[in-house]
Amino acid sequence: MKQFLPILSWLPDYDRSWLKGDLTAGLTVGVMLIPQGMAYSMLAGLPPIYGLYASTIPLIIYAIFGTSRQLAVGPVAMVALLIATGVGHITEPGTEEFIALAILLALMVGLIQLLLGVFRLGFMVNFLSHPVISGFTSAAALIIGFSQLKHLLGIDLPRSSYVHEIIYQAAINIGQVNLATVLIGLAGIAIILVVKKLNKSIPGPLLAVVLGILSVYWIQLDQVGVRIVGEVPEGLPAFTMPYWDWFSIQLLLPPALTISLVGFMESIAVAKAIQARHKDYRIDANQELIGLGLANVVGSWFNSFPTVGGFSRTAVNDQAGAKTPVASMISAVLIILTLLFLTPLFYFLPQAILASVIMVAVFGLIDFKEAIHLWKTDRTDFYM
Secondary structure (H helix, E strand, O other), X not given: OOOXXXXXXXXXXXXXHHHHHHHHHHHHHHHHHHHHHHHHHHHXXXXXXXHHHOOOHHHHHHHHHOOOOOOOEEOOHHHHHHHHHHHHOOOOOOOHHHHHHHHHHHHHXXXXXXXXXXXXXXXXXXXXXXXXXXXXXXXXXXXXXXXXXXXXXXXXXXXXXXXXXXXXXXXXXXXXXXXHHHHHHHHHHXXXXXXXXXXXXXXXXXXXXXXXXXXXXXXXXXXXXXXEOOOOOOOOOOOOOOOOOHHHHHHHHHHHHHHHHHHHHHHHHHHHHHHOOOOOOOOOHHHXXXXXXXXXXXXXXXXXXXXXXXXXXXXXXXXXXXXXXXXXXXXXXXXXXXXXXXXXXXXXXXXXXXXXXXXXXXXXXXXXXXHHHHHHHOHHHHHO
């Protein structure tokens, strides 16, 4: 039973001394998830509330079926970009059809990962070339970062997956830039970076969100063109089966396969890196696929888009003292309480602040060191 339900390997022997670390880590990561979830949902082309939906049920399901005790599952920037590009080719972002397809994509990703795990195909991740993934990550980070220019500058730009097109459009529309929006966005970036340098345990993104909301509310910046999130629905997502048809499944199959493999690779990489510092358990790649797969399948029944284990939140989770997946359950409970009682507080949240959260997160993914290392050691891998 422990093989199929990893929670049985630690919950019966749960030490009360672990609770302090789990509680601290769970609250810290939960606080991080609120602005990040909303920002990554917006990046994926979905209303911000869906980022909070994706930060509840999947966390609890993974805590039951996953083998890592520190991995923080939830929305991540790279998967958000893949959703935006994969579903964006089919329909217009933000529409009801787009939302339905993004939720269906979560179901498909979950089923693919679940099947890979059941048939013990976790070894397939070994065939993903590290130099290619490094280049892919860096390129995705650039596209994600520059895609937020329209929110940072307060101007309308046509959607594009090409950095040079985004920069060109921003340059020819520079006269329409909203100065108040730019100042808020730059202030958000500065706050996150400074807080991160001073004390990593302080949630810089949340501080930026709070100060952004207060500045718009007190100075009424929304009256001078600063775009805000507006009304955020409150309450928990209802249980609904994703709508599907064979034509939509065929169109979504390429992004579903991409997210399944890239998401698993990101999750297993960070899970193994953290586990190396904890010798009291081991990571099972096939069970990780099952855990992530079930998290996405069950999450799709509660309006979640695809989720995976994230680098930054997992690192914070470990540094904050997480000993078991109870930390993730606490994070999920915090998001549930936010959905029930706190969503009206986000009405005056500037979109520029969410853009600043995304930009700081993704530009940190650009892997200069790997490129320099490959240039010095293996030019073929560098060109790949």
